[in-house]
Structures are given as structure tokens and as C-alpha cells.
Amino acid sequence: MKIPLSWRAVANITRLGVKELWSLARDPAMLVLIAYTFTVSIYVAATAMPDSLHNAAIAIVDEDGSPLSARIAASFYPPYFKTPDMISLSRMDVGMDNGDYTFVLDIPPGFQRDVLAGRSPAVQLNVDATRMSQAFTGNSYILEIINTEVAEFLQRYRGIAAAPAELVLHSRFNPNLERAWFGALMEIINNVTMLSIILTGAALIREREHGTIEHLLVMPVTPLEIMLAKVWSMGLVVLLAAAAALVFIVQGALQVPVQGSVWLFLAVAALHLFATTSMGIFMAMLARSMPQFGMLVVLVLLPLQLLSGGSTPRESMPLLVQNIMLAAPTTHFVSAAQAVLYRGAGAAVIWPQMLAIMGIGAALFAAALMRFRKTIGQMA
Structure with a gap:
């Protein structure tokens, strides 16, 4: 019985796909890359990236020796600061020059007396500005700590006027501001894009380098x-x-709650993979070897990840960059994935992003197919 052409095409696509899976299974380097990308890489991204102010090294020069200065010195403790080193004035510059301390707080003589007398004494804070993240954040932290301790100390002697308005802070979706929640999920989102481009492009270049692409040309299969x-x-x-990383690493090992439907996220990821695998094939057709493909991946992948809204909000970018990145599938994938995983959004909310990913994916697939046919025609 003659097999209909459509069923024959489906059978060919299935068999060729299984062949790709067997080729991948015999490539230990790629298997290690997949395992690392969706296990260690995600765990490290969530846990090894500390807060901007974490265990900052601080020293205090207490020239006053008063109860107020002792109270201020005792207010610095982990995890934001290390336990302060009490040093002499002569050790201050030496410690800063050697990089032993990020902050050195100098409390002058008569500080408590001047505070009680209402004379607003000055306190010197020396900051190692080469440690930019800690210096920028810790400056405001230390100022707030000193002001709070002085205010509470003065409250024993004079009343503090109540604030005219009270600010109530309510953090949604991440109440404790856990950075691991953001880092783990964003690493999965970024790795989906990276690995799909690398695997697809590497599979095609591997066939060209091994000469197996010529075998396909003599088979009754189409590009x-x-x-x-x-x-x-x-x-x-x-x-x-x-999916395994989301369940076992993010929800299991890291205990990060996923607000929305995992199945909806995987559906969006599947649409995105159609676009990025097509992009990987197109890039593999442009490159002549694996090193060239690797350099091309770096040039393409960095803008896709940095400008898609995963690292910084798109609203903070120039308008021209925002408009250009609307043509990238990662922009819409990041927006949809964050909405599902972080805020529990449903399909009724993210359907515009899904539609955009489908359209961009179709365009990328058509461009890759055109390039693939042209390359195959030159080889035939």
C-alpha cells in the first residue's frame, strides 16, 4: 500500500529527529553542557550572587568612648556588615590603603555631649569607592543606622515628634526580597534561549564537518x-x-515558589524554542566552522539576554533599543515567562506575547529554511 505523502513526511521527520537524539546521546561534551546548564548553573546563579551589601568589612574609630558611640558600634552586625573592628585613629588610613575595610567610621571626641546639647556634630565616614556596589549601598545604610540610633538615644531625654505620614511598604510576589527567587528563574529563562541556539546550530555544523549532510542529500527527504x-x-x-530544572532544582533544591502554571510556562517555552532553534539553524548556515559559530553565538546571545528585559526593565532603556528589541523573540518570552512564573498570570494575560513569539518564530523559520535550501543547493 502506498503511504500518503503527508504521512511519509511525518515519518521522515520523526526518524530524522530520532537520529539527532542518538547523535546527541553520543556527544559527551554536549551532554555535560546540558546537565551543567540546567543544574549547577541555575543553583550558582541563585545562591552565589550575594546582595549588594553582604558581610561588608567595617571598622570604627571610637574617639568619644561614650554610651552613644558604643550603641552605634553595636548596631553593625551580619549579614549586612561584618562585626566591626575597633581600631585607633592611626590605623584608619593604613587599613583603608591595604583594602582591609570598605568603611571606616570615625566618631569624634565629645560626640554624645554635642548631640545632647543640640549642636549637630559631624561624624566622618571613609568609604573605599573601588568596591562600587557595597560603597554605593552601604553609604545610605550607615547613614540610616546612625540617625536611628541617635534618635532613639535622644528619645530618653526629649520627645520625638511623630511623622506626619506613615509609609506602609507591601512587597508583592517576593515579600522577603529574596534574590535567589529572581536569579534561579531568570537563569532558566536565559538558558532555554542559549542552549536551544547552541544545540541546533552545533548539530548542523557537526553534520557538515563529518560529511553526513551529503548522506541526507541522496535520501528522499526535503530540506x-x-x-x-x-x-x-x-x-x-x-x-x-x-522542566526538570524547574521542578527539581528551583522548586526542590532552592525552595523557590512558582506562582503560575508550569505547564503554561512550558507551552510558552515551546513556542520560543521554535523561534530560537530556527535562529540556531540560520546562524549555523552563516558559519563555516564550530569556532565561527561560537563567536557568532556570543555576538547574538549577549544582546538578546541583556536587552530583552531580563536583566533590567525595558522601560529604563532608550526608546530606539526598546523598539528594535520588539523584533527579538526573547523580549516577548521574558515578559511572558516572568508574568507566569513570578505573578501567576494566565493565558488571558500573556496571549499577546505568545502571538508575537509565533509570528517572529515563523519569520525566523522561513528565513532559515530559505538559507538552508540555498546552502544545500550549493553542496548538491
Whole structure:
């Protein structure tokens, strides 16, 4: 019985995809990359990136020796600051020059007396500005700590006027401002893009370098079937790895709560993978070797990840960059994935992003198919 052409094409796509999976299974370097990307990389991104002010080294020169100065010195403790070192004035510059301290607080003589007399004495704070993140954040922290301790100390002697308005802070979606919640999920979102481009492009270049692409040319398969086989096989690998990482690493090891539907996130990721695997095939057609492909991936991947809204909000970027990045699938994927994983959004909220990913994916697939056919025609 003659098999209909459509069913024959489906069979060809399935068999070619299985061949890709077997080729990947025999590539230990790629297997290690997949395992590392969706396990260690995610865990490290969530736990090894400390807050901007964490265990900052601080020393205090207490020239006053009063109860108020002792109270201020005792107000610095982990995890924001290390336990302060009490040093002499002569050790202040030496410690800063050696990089022993990020902050050195000098409390002058007669500080408590001047405070009680209402004379607003000056306190010197020396900051090592080469440690930019800690210096920028710790400056305001130390100022707030000193003002609070002085105000509470004065309250024993004179009344403090009540504030005219009270600010009530309510943090939604991440009440404790846990950085691991953001780092773990964003690492999965970024790794889905990175690995799908690398796996698909590497699979195609590997066939060109090994000469197996010529074998496909003499088989009764079309360029469309070859491309679809690579798209579904490599996309499936990345999708399964992302799902496992989300369940076992993010929700299991890191105990990060996922607000929305995991299945909806995987559906959005599948649409995104159609676009990024097509992009990987197109880039592999431009590169002549694996090193060239690696350099091309760096040039393309960095803007995709940095300007898609995952690292900084798109609203803070120049308007021209915002408009240009609307043509990138990562912009819409990051927006939809964050809405689902962070805020528990449903399909009724993220359907515009899903529609945009589908349109961009179709355009990228068409461009990759055109380039693939042209390259195959030159090789034939």
C-alpha cells in the first residue's frame, strides 16, 4: 500500500529527529553542557550572587568612648556588615590603603555631649569607592543606622515628634526580597534561549564537518523535513531539561515558589524554542566552522539576554533599543515567562506575547529554511 505523502513526511521527520537524539546521546561534551546548564548553573546563579551589601568589612574609630558611640558600634552586625573592628585613629588610613575595610567610621571626641546639647556634630565616614556596589549601598545604610540610633538615644531625654505620614511598604510576589527567587528563574529563562541556539546550530555544523549532510542529500527527504527534525528534537531536549530544572532544582533544591502554571510556562517555552532553534539553524548556515559559530553565538546571545528585559526593565532603556528589541523573540518570552512564573498570570494575560513569539518564530523559520535550501543547493 502506498503511504500518503503527508504521512511519509511525518515519518521522515520523526526518524530524522530520532537520529539527532542518538547523535546527541553520543556527544559527551554536549551532554555535560546540558546537565551543567540546567543544574549547577541555575543553583550558582541563585545562591552565589550575594546582595549588594553582604558581610561588608567595617571598622570604627571610637574617639568619644561614650554610651552613644558604643550603641552605634553595636548596631553593625551580619549579614549586612561584618562585626566591626575597633581600631585607633592611626590605623584608619593604613587599613583603608591595604583594602582591609570598605568603611571606616570615625566618631569624634565629645560626640554624645554635642548631640545632647543640640549642636549637630559631624561624624566622618571613609568609604573605599573601588568596591562600587557595597560603597554605593552601604553609604545610605550607615547613614540610616546612625540617625536611628541617635534618635532613639535622644528619645530618653526629649520627645520625638511623630511623622506626619506613615509609609506602609507591601512587597508583592517576593515579600522577603529574596534574590535567589529572581536569579534561579531568570537563569532558566536565559538558558532555554542559549542552549536551544547552541544545540541546533552545533548539530548542523557537526553534520557538515563529518560529511553526513551529503548522506541526507541522496535520501528522499526535503530540506523542510531536515529542518523540522532538528527543531523538534533539539527543542524537546531543551524543554525537558527546563522542566526538570524547574521542578527539581528551583522548586526542590532552592525552595523557590512558582506562582503560575508550569505547564503554561512550558507551552510558552515551546513556542520560543521554535523561534530560537530556527535562529540556531540560520546562524549555523552563516558559519563555516564550530569556532565561527561560537563567536557568532556570543555576538547574538549577549544582546538578546541583556536587552530583552531580563536583566533590567525595558522601560529604563532608550526608546530606539526598546523598539528594535520588539523584533527579538526573547523580549516577548521574558515578559511572558516572568508574568507566569513570578505573578501567576494566565493565558488571558500573556496571549499577546505568545502571538508575537509565533509570528517572529515563523519569520525566523522561513528565513532559515530559505538559507538552508540555498546552502544545500550549493553542496548538491
